[in-house]
Amino acid sequence: APTGIADVAVAGTGNDLQLVLTAENGAKQYHGARFFSGQWVFNSLSSVVSGVTVTDVAAAAVNDELQVAFVAADGRVLHTVRQVSGNWTGVGSVDLTGVTGTRTGVSITGTYN
Incomplete structure (x- = not known):
């Protein structure tokens, strides 16, 4: 399990709770x-968000997929999706x-029809 947690974002997809967190001053996600x-399961996102230090994270569910936004230390805002397939x-x-x-921060929200 991760240690030195800096930031956490949560969203519900279907019947599941999804979390995205940063650790070690944002160096790991x-x-x-x-x-x-x-x-419960926890997995590194090093293959998804590679070589990025994150200063903020946000999460939202759209149609049972997890939408995630990150603010990188260099000021970029990044986006990825965890699909229903995983x-x-x-x-x-x-x-x-x-x-x-x-x-310095990011916030996202989603809707479902």
Whole structure:
């Protein structure tokens, strides 16, 4: 399990609780889940968010998929999705052209039809 937790974001997908957290001053990121069965799992996101120090994280559920946004120490805002299958999409930078200021936090929300 991760130690030195710095930031946590949670969202519910279906009957499961999803967590994304940063540890070691944002140098490491993890995904955790508490499944409806009561089982907990934690996995490193090093293959999803590689070589990035994160200063903030947010999570939201959309159509049972976990949407995650990160603020990187260099000011980029990154986005990825944990699909219903459990696979992660590649991390992409959110286009913030024309948006001034320093990114210090991020917040996302989702809706379901």
